[in-house]
């Protein structure tokens with residue numbers, strides 16, 4: 001049996017981590033189901049002393065880090081379509097993950113993180129504030145006050161994504177691939193933790209986002225958010 005440890009908020013149904021959503025979508029893509037085990041900031045119950053999620057446990061084998069988990073699922077399970085479409089796709093997905101982790105998510109972070117304390121349990125509030133303010137270089141309140149000024153730069157940084165998706169349905173081409181799940185995970189995180197409108201309604205990325213929310217019978221759309 002596959003178990004997926006994932007970050008949850010005040011309720012066990014509120015799963016919002018961008019990295020965990022990459023794996024939720026990857027599991028659905030492969031037609032696999034997992035027992036979902038909620039974990040909250042600061043808790044000590046992750047397997048083998050891991051301090052971050054997602055962590056996948058498959059028949060006793062522990063795999064941490066979303067990229068490693070995706071490769072593990074691809075190599076271990078022949079069910080469903082390929083996540084990468086071969087070695088070149090796997091290599092290209094590394095670039096997509098690098099861009100998402102170093103550009104997209106860091107630019108999104110100050111826009112949505114001011115709304116996150118409401119999803120954090122009292123015991124983890126101090127930890128959450130301290131670690132997130134260190135990452136922001138300012139208080140959560142200052143981030144809230146300055147986010148409108150940061151929005152245009154965030155939207156401009158999405159230009160490569162728009163350009164690619166103007167001429168194809170998915171980053172994977174005609175069908176979604178793990179590259180789509182990498183990027184989508186960050187949008188899903190924003191959607192589930194914050195009411196802040198990160199994209200204009202007329203943004204040309206909207207049709208792709210709608211397609212992503214529609215996948216797997218609306219798996220991501222049905223997720224409980226703010």
Ligand SMILES: N[C@@H](CCC(=O)N[C@@H](CS)C(=O)NCC(=O)O)C(=O)O
Nearest residue numbers: 017018019051052053054065066067
């Ligand atoms: N490189 C890791 C990053 C995982 C990560 O940063 N997870 C966050 C949740 S989004 C986490 O577990 N944070 C724990 C904490 O901040 O204490 C991956 O791709 O899985």
